[in-house]
Amino acid sequence: xxxxxxxxxxxxxxxxxxxxxxxxxxxxxxxxxxxxxxxxxxxxxxxxxxxxxxxxxxxxxxxxxxxxxxxxxxxxxxxxxxxxxxxxxxxxxxxxxxxxxxxxxxxxxxxxxxxxxxxxxxxxxxxxxxxxxxxxxxxxxxxxxxxxxxxxxxxxxxxxxxxxxxxxxxxxxxxx
Amino acid sequence: xxxxxxxxxxxxxxxxxxxxxxxxxxxxxxxxxxxxxxxxxxxxxxxxxxxxxxxxxxxxxxxxxxxxxxxxxxxxxxxxxxxxxxxxxxxxxxxxxxxxxxxxxxxxxxxxxxxxxxxxxxxxxxxxxxxxxxxxxxxxxxxxxxxxxxxxxxxxxxxxxxxxxxxxxxxxxxxxxxxxxxxxxxxxxxxxxxxxxxxxxxxxxxxxxxxxxxxxxxxxxxxxxxxxxxxxxxxxxxxxxxxxxxxxxxxxxxxxxxxxxxxxxxxxxxxxxxxxxxxxxxxxxxxxxxxxxxxxxxxxxxxxxxxxxxxxxxxxxxxxxxxxxxxxxxxxxxxxxxxxxxxxxxxxxxxxxxxxxxxxxxxxxxxxxxxxxxxxxxxxxxxxxxxxxxxxxxxxxxxxxxxxxxxxxxxxxxxxxxxxxxxxxxxxxxxxxxxxxxxxxxxxxxxxxxxxxxxxxxxxxxxxxxxxxxxxxxxxxxxxxxxxxxxxxxxxxxxxxxxxxxxxxxxxxxxxxxxxxxxxxxxxxxxxxxxxxxxxxxxxxxxxxxxxxxxxxxxxxxxxxxxxxxxxxxxxxxxxxxxxxxxxxxxxxxxxxxxxxxxxxxxxxxxxxxxxxxxxxxxxxxxxxxxxxxxxxxxxxxxxxxxxxxxxxxxxxxxxxxxxxxxxxxxxxxxxxxxxxxxxxxxxxxxxxxxxxxxxxxxxxxxxxxxxxxxxxxxxxxxxxxxxxxxxxxxxxxxxxxxxxxxxxxxxxxxxxxxxxxxxxxxxxxxxxxxxxxx
Numbered sequence: 001x002x003x004x005x006x007x008x009x010x011x012x013x014x015x016x017x018x019x020x021x022x023x024x025x026x027x028x029x030x031x032x033x034x035x036x037x038x039x040x041x042x043x044x045x046x047x048x049x050x051x052x053x054x055x056x057x058x059x060x061x062x063x064x065x066x067x068x069x070x071x072x073x074x075x076x077x078x079x080x081x082x083x084x085x086x087x088x089x090x091x092x093x094x095x096x097x098x099x100x101x102x103x104x105x106x107x108x109x110x111x112x113x114x115x116x117x118x119x120x121x122x123x124x125x126x127x128x129x130x131x132x133x134x135x136x137x138x139x140x141x142x143x144x145x146x147x148x149x150x151x152x153x154x155x156x157x158x159x160x161x162x163x164x165x166x167x168x169x170x171x172x173x174x175x176x
Numbered sequence: 177x178x179x180x181x182x183x184x185x186x187x188x189x190x191x192x193x194x195x196x197x198x199x200x201x202x203x204x205x206x207x208x209x210x211x212x213x214x215x216x217x218x219x220x221x222x223x224x225x226x227x228x229x230x231x232x233x234x235x236x237x238x239x240x241x242x243x244x245x246x247x248x249x250x251x252x253x254x255x256x257x258x259x260x261x262x263x264x265x266x267x268x269x270x271x272x273x274x275x276x277x278x279x280x281x282x283x284x285x286x287x288x289x290x291x292x293x294x295x296x297x298x299x300x301x302x303x304x305x306x307x308x309x310x311x312x313x314x315x316x317x318x319x320x321x322x323x324x325x326x327x328x329x330x331x332x333x334x335x336x337x338x339x340x341x342x343x344x345x346x347x348x349x350x351x352x353x354x355x356x357x358x359x360x361x362x363x364x365x366x367x368x369x370x371x372x373x374x375x376x377x378x379x380x381x382x383x384x385x386x387x388x389x390x391x392x393x394x395x396x397x398x399x400x401x402x403x404x405x406x407x408x409x410x411x412x413x414x415x416x417x418x419x420x421x422x423x424x425x426x427x428x429x430x431x432x433x434x435x436x437x438x439x440x441x442x443x444x445x446x447x448x449x450x451x452x453x454x455x456x457x458x459x460x461x462x463x464x465x466x467x468x469x470x471x472x473x474x475x476x477x478x479x480x481x482x483x484x485x486x487x488x489x490x491x492x493x494x495x496x497x498x499x500x501x502x503x504x505x506x507x508x509x510x511x512x513x514x515x516x517x518x519x520x521x522x523x524x525x526x527x528x529x530x531x532x533x534x535x536x537x538x539x540x541x542x543x544x545x546x547x548x549x550x551x552x553x554x555x556x557x558x559x560x561x562x563x564x565x566x567x568x569x570x571x572x573x574x575x576x577x578x579x580x581x582x583x584x585x586x587x588x589x590x591x592x593x594x595x596x597x598x599x600x601x602x603x604x605x606x607x608x609x610x611x612x613x614x615x616x617x618x619x620x621x622x623x624x625x626x627x628x629x630x631x632x633x634x635x636x637x638x639x640x641x642x643x644x645x646x647x648x649x650x651x652x653x654x655x656x657x658x659x660x661x662x663x664x665x666x667x668x669x670x671x672x673x674x675x676x677x678x679x680x681x682x683x684x685x686x687x688x689x690x691x692x693x694x695x696x697x698x699x700x701x702x703x704x705x706x707x708x709x710x711x712x713x714x715x716x717x718x719x720x721x722x723x724x725x726x727x728x729x730x731x732x733x734x735x736x737x738x739x740x741x742x743x744x745x746x747x748x749x750x751x752x753x754x755x756x757x758x759x760x761x762x763x764x765x766x767x768x769x770x771x772x773x774x775x776x777x778x779x780x781x782x783x784x785x786x787x788x789x790x791x792x793x794x795x796x797x798x799x800x801x802x803x804x805x806x807x808x809x810x811x812x813x814x815x816x817x818x819x820x821x822x823x824x825x826x827x828x829x830x831x832x833x834x835x836x837x838x839x840x841x842x843x844x845x846x847x848x849x850x851x852x853x854x855x856x857x858x859x860x861x862x863x864x865x866x867x868x869x870x871x872x873x874x875x876x877x878x879x880x881x882x883x884x885x886x887x888x889x890x891x892x893x894x895x896x897x898x899x900x901x902x903x904x905x906x907x908x909x910x911x912x913x914x915x916x917x918x919x920x921x922x923x924x925x926x927x928x929x930x931x932x933x934x935x936x937x938x939x940x941x942x943x944x945x946x947x948x949x950x951x
Binding site: 076150152158169 | 187335336411895938
């Protein structure tokens with residue numbers, strides 16, 4: 001019996017180790033490029049403003065708008081600007097959504113971010129208003145937000161992983 | 177410190193799943209390392225622990241530190257991230273020899289029942305051995321490095337978070353595979369000459385040099401993404417690329433060449449790096465140490481208690497042994513029940529404004545299922561309806577036996593089905609008045625039944641809530657059981673059943689030494705207090721394991737011979753799906769369309785829906801599964817016997833559905849209690865808790881984690897149901913092929929129900945007991 005235990009330990013342990021340590025990689029780690037895709041960039045005087053949105057492509061639902069302001073001369077980020085983001089469906093300014101972009105809302109603290117909720121798929125007009133101690137500027141661009149994917153498409157691993165467990169279990173039983 | 181650097185250093189992305197995974201890995205390793213270190217401190221030294229912690233920290237730093245957000249702006253930082261995943265984390269993890277500690281750190285039951293059979297299977301071992309052979313591991317690393325550095329692949333990863341995640345997973349796994357033959361972590365046995373490792377590492381270094389040279393000396397930017405993003409500190413994209421190439425070249429070469437020299441020296445000079453101290457060798461040889469490790473050990477053979485005493489120390493244990501423990505839990509609930517009755521009858525008849533519209537249907541139900549999940553049948557333990565039994569004992573005869581014809585669960589099955597139907601048909605959740613009268617009815621029924629009949633007949637044969645708790649608690653992690661059966665065999669007084677010194681014995685006639693599982697156990701704790709040997713208590717058991725055998729159970733008999741209990745289970749399981757589905761948009765619309773087409777009233781439609789969902793569908797599904805299953809049974813078994821045996825396998829999945837459903841209402845509407853209590857107390861002229869903020873009486877937006885948690889409950893229920901069915905098919909003592917034939921129809925039914933549950937939780941659910949528009 002002890003020999004069986006010993007043999008079992010020796011053969012099974014490496015597999016366990018790689019499964020367990022590998023599981024670190026299999027969990028949904030933050031892997032996305034922070035801030036998303038560059039949507040607009042504009043130089044005004046000595047300042048460069050770049051706007052990112054996430055997700056890519058843009059979809060109705062939660063949207064992250066990140067703004068990066070930097071000094072063109074030094075390349076250093078400007079961290080004390082006041083930034084507002086305004087989003088409205090194209091041609092319907094009465095439905096404008098306004099939010100302040102803050103550093104607290106950004107995971108990359110070089111940026112200032114605002115999290116919006118686009119209520120439906122359509123073309124949206126974005127306005128980013130930047131107020132700096134010495135200057136102010138604004139940036140306008142339009143983006144089309146598509147229909148959000150059904151929840152199950154983003155959450156399929158959450159209800160499919162049991163089938164992997166079943167397959168592994170079946171394998172283990174078959175070899176007995 | 178400059179403001180830019182400060183901002184960079186504060187950029188830690190919040191990733192709870194990664195954090196949780198790292199913490200679980202570290203905890204498991206530490207647990208196992210500590211246990212192993214007590215037996216063989218020479219092998220399990222602190223360096224191993226540091227290496228594992230370092231490896232996990234490297235993964236965390238790569239994926240959830242400032243490196244992650246900056247990686248999309250600077251290729252050099254991105255390269256550091258990849259180096260951590262390929263060159264730093266994997267060798268550190270292998271140096272920690274994680275196999276034994278991780279196995280040993282798992283709970284014994286999980287280890288022996290699940291993990292060891294799985295990982296010792298030939299189907300897993302064979303590909304693992306092939307994968308970690310140097311002739312395979314090197315191409316794996318080269319393929320992962322080169323393919324992901326092809327510009328379209330790299331750009332794809334930068335553009336798409338899921339692909340970026342796949343890229344990271346590839347790098348980490350390729351790193352683990354590559355470094356395994358180099359480190360050869362204990363207890364792996366080398367299957368190739370160590371000389372192979374010299375060309376192995378040299379070739380790895382050559383490919384790394386070529387790839388990094390391509391990056392370093394390229395005259396154009398290879399990844400256009402970095403030309404579009406703003407440049408930090410005016411570092412041009414080409415300079416950034418060169419820096420990334422150098423980073424890959426120099427530390428990469430060091431990572432490959434350092435072990436190359438170490439291995440070369442060992443081969444040339446025969447240095448035995450793992451020489452054990454003589455004393456340690458004398459004390460225990462490696463082999464002796466290994467086979468004494470309880471890595472694969474099943475059940476302890478040491479004499480001692482059968483069950484650990486989870487509450488053996490501390491105030492909780494003393495509380496459960498205290499004679500008035502149950503009363504202490506019941507009295508607050510009695511007060512709450514009185515408030516519900518009063519408010520239901522006299523308060524505003526709008527459920528979001530009334531205690532009777534909020535407390536029972538949002539909070540109490542949610543807390544009951546969470547209690548069942550975390551501990552056991554706490555709901556029956558704290559049940560206030562049984563308090564009148566004591567009064568009834570004084571005023572009424574309480575001497576008759578419950579009629580023989582009703583000594584089964586059939587009455588409870590009928591009452592439960594009636595309740596599930598009435599809940600929807602009369603919108604009980606939306607009627608404080610009805611809720612109050614149901615509560616009064618409960619008190620009256622408990623008083624009347626227990627006033628005339630002996631043996632907690634109301635709990636055992638009548639109460640639908642009790643039946644719900646009994647069945648679901650078969651999946652709970654705790655049961656009331658004896659610690660040591662040896663003590664019971666020498667016990668002559670049987671006080672747990674008969675009572676002692678004014679303490680009643682078990683009124684439900686569950687004799688502790690032969691009791692198995694929580695069925696019919698109200699967690700009243702009478703047996704705990706009556707046992708003169710302090711041998712009864714709440715003990716831990718593997719959730720669901722109470723269903724895996726068909727032993728004779730005291731007060732219940734064999735489950736496989738209790739068609740009434742199986743029917744109760746079927747109604748509860750299918751009821752869980754019917755109850756949840758009845759609240760989702762598509763089903764409500766279907767009901768409305770069908771009612772209009774057939775000219776039915778809403779109540780008529782609900783009646784048909786429930787007749788279909790909790791009577792005809794279970795009957796049809798269980799019959800079909802039993803018929804198919806019976807074809808594989810050898811010798812032939814009666815249809816009812818097959819149906820009865822396997823229906824119990826559905827319990828975990830049904831419990832998962834109840835958890836998902838009631839958990840959803842609790843977590844999206846728990847705040848409703850605040851304004852309703854303020855209003856109630858103000859109406860009574862008690863206290864001044866401020867103006868009710870009726871916005872709190874509306875549902876909160878469903879948090880992102882809630883849907884995942886609902887799916888997780890269903891997943892775990894699904895797996896446990898399948899495993900239970902599998903175990904039950906084995907209990908039939910048939911051959912493997914027969915087992916598969918018998919089990920397959922039931923696994924199909926369980927899978928079908930699982931997908932129904934998944935579909936339901938993805939649908940928008942009506943918010944009940946809450947204000948539609950937040951005030």
